[in-house]
Amino acid sequence: MDILAMARGLAAHSEARQNAIAQNVANADTPNYRARDVASFQETFQATNHTQLRATRAGHLQATGSTAVSPRIIDEPGPSTPNGNxxxxxxxxxKSADVKSAHDRALAVYRSSMNILRTTIGR
Structure with missing residues (x-):
């Protein structure tokens, strides 16, 4: 089920990145606004995904079992306009087109995994 956790993480990362892009576009004329982006999915997922044993119930192995991805916002370097934006x-x-592609990829992985599971149980 790690593939489903990764697909969920990619979808969450895409959502966070799309929000950062929307904020950048909304503030395109704001003086001294610094463009922001989200750290790459690979960097974010590796930082939050631990491959050691995971708990299946409370108290089991004293682990949390969490695979949540929490993307971190970074300032994006680049030339500024005369007003500092x-x-x-x-x-x-x-970047928005890249995010859509990543989100579509996450949905395709999820859909394919669900089809495999349905086939396995005979439905």
């Missing part, structure tokens, strides 16, 4: 609408549109 670093948002580039073209860059934000390209």
């Amino acid at each position: 670093t948002v580039s609408l073209e860059t934000e549109m390209l």
